[in-house]
Amino acid sequence: MAEAKNDIIVSLRDIFVEFEGEVILNHINLDIRDKEFLTILGPSGCGKTTTLRIIGGFLEPKEGTVNFEGKKINGLPPYKRNVNTVFQKYSLFPHLNVFENIAFGMRIKKLPKNEIKKRVKEMLSIVDLKGYEKRSVSKLSGGQQQRVAIARALVCDPKVLLLDEPLGALDLKLRKNMQWELKQIQQKTDTAFVYVTHDQEEALTMSDTVVVMNNGVIEQIGTPADVYNEPVNAFVADFIGEANIINGTMIDDCRVRILGEELECVDKGFGQNTPVDIVIRPEDIEVVKPEEAKLKGEVTEVVFKGVHYEMTVMCKGCEWIIHSTKCEPVGTTIGMKVIPFNIQIMNKMFLAEKNTFYADVISSDKENNTITVKVEDCEFEIENRYFEEGTRLEISLPPSALSIAGDGVGHIDDVYIESVIFKGEHNEIILESDEQKWLMQSYVDEQVATYVPLKFDFTKAEFKIAEGKNET
Amino acid sequence: MKKFSKIYTALIILFMYVPILTLILFSFNDGKTTVWKGFTLRWYADLFKDSQIISSLWNTLLIALLASLFATVLGTMAAIGINNFKGKKKILLQNAGNIEILTPDIVTGVALMLMFTLLGTALHFKMGFITVLLAHITFCTPYVVLNVLPRIRHMDYAVYEAALDLGCNQWQAFRKVVIHELMPGMFSGFLMSFTFSMDDFVITYFTRGSSFQTLSIQIYSMTHQRISPKINALSALMFVAVLILMIIINIKDKNQEKRKV
Amino acid sequence: MKLKRPSIPYIIWMVVFTMIPLLLILFSAFTDRNGTFSLEAFSKAFGYFDVFLRSLWIAFISTLICLILAYPIAYIMSRQKRNVQNALTMIIMIPMWMNFLLRIYAWLTLLQNGGPVDTMLSFLGIHTTLLGNQGAVILGMVYEYLPFMVLPLYSVMAKIDNGLIEAAEDLGSNKIKVMRKVVFPLSIPGIVSGITMVFVPSASTFLVAQYLGGVDDIMIGDVIDRIFWSDQNTGSAIALILMVAILIFLIILNFFGDEEAIAQ
Structure with missing residues (x-):
């Protein structure tokens, strides 16, 4: 990852947005670095699109500052920002053909005709739409429209490209293709992408940085591996990937009690006898003989998933999901072994017994x-x-x-x-x-x-x- | 059942067209009554020689053109504004237009006449071209609003935002993008205004003053006397004009549909 | 684009050219020639009570006939192929776009003594005056406003899915039942707007009765026309009563439409 300090292009500081008494963004801070692929991930209504609209200039925050290359740009209209957007439903201009859609921004800037022609051509080859200049945009497929929308925005040479769930309307197979292509385009053009999605898989496969949002706050910022392996709380763990999330008690540093059994872990600094949330990924559980592990359970369901088996195991009234290449038949009692490194301890999101x-x-x-x-x-x-x-x-x-x-x-x-x-x-x-x-x-x-x-x-x-x- | 449908449709069409076709037939009759006296084109010749009719035609076209242009601008602006209101205010504004549409023409006519007479005595002007134009703009504009409003409502707002995003200021975004989206609504609003204005008799009758003539007024004074077969010729010509207009609109619509597909 | 300001000119225009004139009518109806408050205009207006009732009656009958004639044709149109539908719509619309005076004049020509219809009837041995009675006025009215009934009915019926009708038939409804249980309930909005579009102008029309009717057949529109030039106060009072009557009618009609829609 880029670690240099001065490559931050956009930074949001203490952004607060409220609409009709409802808090949409609750004092969030976010930095976007040059050339990075940053994904804002969260369930619908978490404030991710609002964040994007603030960067794009379509919405003014009630409080907080938006900085662009160190300068405050609050109140600057969209057309004066060196940022472009790919809209959710593409929003191509229906009265213009592919060429004119892409040329639109440059025509507004009154660039010379041959330069416009040259750059549209370049852009078309980047998004793999050579020869489509004269087509009417309404005659393109969803994926092609998508690429025109990207080309139209990128041709303006923005510092940051904002993409609002751009693959939402495409079918699964096309989505997978476009994910790969988007990443290619981002690398070819050396532009920072800010990508909004509710699809965790998309976020993990494409991004350099993932920002997990919920209820108007940022829960976690990190690399895909960070947010997957070390989620900060149960929400992040639950939202990203499959996870077993269980209540536990931190007895002391590196010692945790789960379902009455004391296990070793690597986390420290939670204090003594603190209630915590524990996350263990299904693939991190090793299936062993019952006598070899502290946690034992009975297999209640097995589903073959192609690469692995997904087993449901009941252990002391608690349901566990295990991914394993070995298959244990339903009804067997197995031992579940987890190495200390794979037991992720998290503070409770809301600590209350009553x-x-x-x-x-x-x-x-x-x-x-x-x-x-x-x-x-x-x-x-x-x-x-x-x-x-x-x-x-x-x-x-x-x-x-x-x-x-x-x-x-x-x-x-x-x-x-x-x-x-x-x-x-x-x-x-x-x-x-x-x-x-x-x-x-x-x-x-x-x-x-x-x-x-x-x-x-x-x-x-x-x-x-x-x-x-x-x-x- | 099928047979009944065909016969019934034919009867209705007959009912609608026999009177018009009769007029057209008699426009070629070489006699002043409804007794056939042989073919002639002299009523047409008379019509074109009648300077009063020709000048009325120009007045009608001018009023219709100006009123519908003005109504289109005023109504489109209004629709954009009204769309941004919310709740009760929005409903109120939408219904303000409906009042004008639902008020009987004769009431609109006399009400405007009342106001123009009062203003006329206060400001020393006489009813004529201007008052007719104002009246026509008034009854045309709500139809434009009615046509444009759904276009705005169904417009993808992000298209406007996309234009801003690509460097347009608000006015450029409107001119280069939004107006194209609203065009079909504006066009049908304009067309409706134009035909309503052309066709109007009642409101013009009350607001025209004493000397301003439009085609409707001309027809009124001609039909009142019930003598001149020139009316028949005029009817025939107007029928052909309407027919051509309808065909043009239909072709335009078809092309638009084709482009959409 | 989020601006409300562009609607300001329109709002001002509507206030100046719609609201103020209507308020002037109101004011004028309640004053006398000198501008002082008076109910004299209304007492004079009530002298035309019989004309008023006759206008509503003629409008009612014309609307009813239009509905009866239009309903089958609208339904037939709505069940045709797309291009036939378009062609029929155009055929219905063209006469509507002809100048309304010319359309009445056409009937005047057809029905006059010695005119084509009269001549034909004479051959059959029937000798009667076709013009100058209420029947002729109603005929003119129906001719004038029939398209206004057909088009809204058709546009609502065209939206009724053929599948829906087939489904009803499949479920054991015969043709009459399909009409009653499916087509009619779904066409109510069209009926309501059709009635509105025919009743309002025919109740307030003028000239039709003057052209086709006799001396005793004049309608309230003709009265307003005749009186307004000499006595604006009485003219205003009649116009006001007419407007209120139409307004009440529309409210009742819409109430019916809503009730029916809820019942579905």
Whole structure:
């Protein structure tokens, strides 16, 4: 990788974007180096396209600076930036042919005719479309349109080319071809590419640098190998590649407890007895005889995947995925051995054993033994409890007492699902309401980045009278 | 069933065309009544010698051209602006045009006449060419908005952004890219305006003042007297003009479709 | 492109040339010749109540006849091959683009005493006056506005997928049932806009009755025309009543259209 300090072309500093009260980008920082292939990877709605539009000049951040070669370019319109974009749906000019589409930028700059001709020709040969000059763009295939869009942008000789999910509309086979071709084009033209995608495989195969985004923040920046082998948290691990993500406890430096077994690892500095997330890649698990490993399990499913077998193993109620060239029949008990280097320890994204929140009793009914409370502007009844009106309660609920109301009627409305991660036996879901984050366990898959009504099971709740009566 | 369809279609077409074809037939009749007296072209000759009719024709064409050009510019700008409004304001603005379309012509006519008379006495001008033109622009513009608005709504906004990205400023991007995307809508809006303006009698009748003549007004005064077979000749010519216009538009549409495919 | 400013000239134009004139009508209807508040114009306007009712009646009958005539032809058109559809649309549209006075004049020529139709009927031994009655006015109206009914109906019906009709037949519906259960419900938006496009102009038209009808057949449009030149206040009052009546009609019609659409 380019390690020189002064080759940064674009740098985003403390960028904050908000739209109709919703935070789209939450104070992000990002550097783009000369000639690198940088991929911004994340699920839809994570803010990756917004980041691209800020660099392109189509959107002004509410806060923060955009620097281009050291100069602040906030407020500079797109046509004054030495940056070009390949749009998601190509957005070729339908009234112009291939030649005129590519020549468009140079015609605006009023370059001499023969130079335009020469450069369009060059560009056409780079994108492998020689002889297509006179074609109407509407008569081209998706892949060809794509290449015209790239040529149209690259012919302007930008310092940075921005590509917004350019392969999204192509079928799988064409995608694979174009991935390779894009990389070729990038190397031939020596231009920095900023590539936005939600496809992790695309990101890993093409990039020099991968930027993983989620919920308007950058989770991790690194080489493809970095983000795959050393994800910083469960989200990154889950989003990139297949992974076994399990809850564990860091006993001390280099010692971790997983499913009751103490294992050796290489990570340090997490403190003592700290709850952590652990990621082990399916191909890093060695299948051995049961007596040779601390973790043992029964094979419940085997699928042949061509290069390897994918085995599902149940170990102490937890589901593991193993990729192995050896096949163990369903029903066998096997040992699972992982070398310390392959056990990746990560801090928990949201550390909480219980969800604690405050509720104000706004009315109480002694006869029926019920109270009505108010939490974050939502009012609801709690049965079989009695507290005096005006009391401020501190309520604790375990993650298993939370659920998403299937019938749409919950205790707190419009709670945002921030992440859903499968932890071997259940999904661990992080939710965000107006005032706090919530941790929920669920056996159901929920859709990330949606708003749902949250429901509580108060039979598992602990009630305490909060210090200081009813502040509000 | 098939037979019924054919007979029914034929009857409807007959109903629509027999009156027009009768007029055309009588335009060649060498007599002033509906009794056939032999073939002649003299009504056509008379028509072209009638300087009043010729000048009315020019007035009509001029008004139609100016009104539809102006309406196209005004309406296209309006459509771009309206598209950027949101929610209730957008609906309100869209419906403002519909009020004009749904108001009966006669009400629009008398309402404008009322205003022009008042303004006329205040500012010392008489109704004529200008007031007719203003009135025609007023009833044409909503049709342009109606035609352009869906084009804008379905336009790929990124095409405009692509132009900015490639070095156009906003005005260049509009001129070099956006206008091409809106062109079909603008063209049909223009065409609608042109034909409505050409065809209008009621609104012109109320806003023309005392001396300004258009073809419709001319036809009105001629048909009121019910004598001159020149009207028949005029009808025949107008029918042919409409026919040619329709064929041209159809060919243009077909070409456009072909280019799309 | 995200600008709202380009619409400003249009907004101003519409205010000056649509809103203000209509407000002037309102003002003029409620004042007398000297500009003081008065309901005299309305009391005079009510003297034309019978004309008013007759106009609505003629418009209603004409709209109904247009609907009955147009519905089959629109359906037939919509089931043809693409190029036949286009050709038929053009054939329906061409007369519409002829000057409307000429179209009425054509009927005047056809129906006048000693005209082609009269002559033909005489051969058959029928002697009657064809012009100067309400029937002639309605005929003229239907001729005038039939394309306005056919085209919206056709454009809605053309969107009905042939597969849908075949599916209904496949599920055991006969032709009448297909019409009732599939084609009719789907064509309601077309019916609503067709009725709007025929009823509004025919209720407010003038000259048709003057040309084809008798002295007793004049319509409200003719009254406005006749009165406005001499008494703007009464003319305004009649125009206002006409507009309000049409507005109420449109609201009811749209309400029906919505109800039906929801029921589907």
